Amino acid sequence: MLDRIDELRTAGEADVASATTTEELEALRVRLLGRKAELPNLLRGVSDLPPQERGAVGKAANQARQALQALIDERIATLADAELDARLVADRVDVTLPGRPEPVGGLHLITRVRREIEDVFLGLGFDVVEGPETETVHYNFDALNHASNHPARDRADTFYLAPSTRLPAVERPGDPDAEDGGSARLLRTHTSPMQIRTMERQDPPVAVIVPGRVYRPDSDATHTPQFHQVEGLWVDVDITLADLKGVLLSFARAIFGDEREIRLRPHFFPFTEPSVEVDVSCFACGGSGIRADQPGHPRCGLCKGTGWIEILGSGLVDPNVLRAVNETRGDDAYDPERVQGFAFGMGIERIAMLRHGVPDLRLLYENDLRVLEQWA
Template sequence: MPAEPAEERNDIMKEQLEAIRAAAKKALSDCADSKVLETLRVQYLGKKGELTGILKQMGKLSAEERPAMGQLANQVRADIETALADKQKKLAEAMLAHKLEAETLDITLPGKKQKVGSMHPLTIVENEIREIFLGMGFSVADGPEVEYDYYNFEALNLPSDHPARDTQDTFYITDNILLRTQTSSVQVHVMENQKPPIRVISPGRVYRSDAVDATHSPLFHQIEGLVVDKGITMADLKGTLELLMQRLYGDDCKIRLRPHHFPFTEPSAEVDVMCFQCHGKGCRMCKGEGYIELLGAGMVHPKVLEGCGIDSSVYSGFAFGLGLERIAMRRYNIGDMRLLYENDYRFLEQF
């Protein structure tokens, strides 16, 4: 007796499901590439895949046949998903094994030596100067690089018509705020907030509107010193600077003081150091003088002391300011200041 159409559909669907399971397992077993594996997943389990196409025909089955057919379809899907997961795991393991083999390190090879940096010559010299002054009982003071006109000029006895206040020399931000041209401004802050005795140095960056050449830069470094106490004289200033230069350049180093003028010191002096090349005899380096100008110094002007609330009839003091670049260039015989800022490795590795 011929089968009913519903029974035929049931048998055909079973055969299709079994065929899909067998074909999927065979294809997954032969697969050797993760991209092909993804293609097979879409082909059999995707929204438009073969298994989904069969499941769409479930509506043609009777209510009694659907549970059994649904169970078979779920089993087929589970088998394909299991086979797919197993193949994914095997491909991943194979890929890892290949990668480890390809990236094997030969630990018998010598290692690459790591280059170690060194301190910048300016940092070396600044640290040495700091240590020298700390050994003499000084402390280190810091202050703002963006400064009020009062602290940079007025409090240091620089009147409004002084040439140093010209905008060609100073970077003004507003009429009252500027980039400090000297670290002497830090000394004013110290004297306003600390009672004598005072012994400080103030290293830091300063800014002036200078052209860039072998001896000038719009940004450079200063180290200024200040001592305020009872009975301080020019002899104390000379002794302090002599000791500094001997520590920096050797025990045979000599200095000399020449009269000069600075608005914030009285009396004032230019300080020269004995030429390192000819030792005072005169040569091309020192232009026959035997000495090289190095820094400025003097006794703190009474007006500056009084402006900071210090009684100039009781206390006196000395101040000095030296350019860190100039000291470093003399120390290492560097002929061009620009070398200190260019970050040329060939130059810096010498230190």
């Protein structure tokens, strides 16, 4: 019995000495000194031994248990200090550095798409300009060659503003007066007025895009009273529809994919002549009109089976617009016989809806985080 106790003690001391982590030592404690371990069971069995053996065996077993317990405690203390030092080195923090809080929130989908559009046109050599959201009839309609009876001038299609001295002074000398004797102001229906303002203060060549909020009294699944547009203008010598198509093709491929194609369809806009609608080949069906990736190969729901999606309106700047700028400037910098240009306009929400499959425009304005976080 005494020989077995010596064996257990010697083996235990060797195991403790070879342990390298506090986890290993804890496992050894259970194996050597736990309730089911051999050495404690020897102590509990001393009473069953002959009387002449009880004293020596009990003393040896108890000394072995105490020695192993002391050795384990000492080894644990040593390894615990080393492990703490290692953690402190690994988790060291330089308290002199500024804090780095976790980012909170994210950009709204409309903001993200707007910035992506801006990045594309900046890469094509355009500048980004912004202007007032309260405009005058002159800049919103007259200078853009809108006829006096154009439907967009109707009060049912435009938010007109009552005269107020608190509104920003966006008019210029010569603006027409409203019937009540004050300057006729409105919430701009497009960002095109900044095209006129830019040309009035800058000689050609001009290449700008104008992103911003615009307002029209519409509200349904594809229209909201306030929405966002990007207008574009490029005026220089010998600008043609080919330049317009090249710019818009680069834009479409940057936004919708490298395989996209565009087509131009005749249309009418007061401030461009000729005017064209621009379609991009459908990126859901590859322009085939058929969803080959779906069972049964159904008709593509995004392009309605046509293979094309309308994205914007555009055209060459109407000579009347350039002449009106010259009249304001008092020179011939924008003589339509010498310079030409193109203009285009698109809805940012529409681009976002097409790219990300948003079924209803109003979802972007209801501030439901469950919806918005899908595109965060």
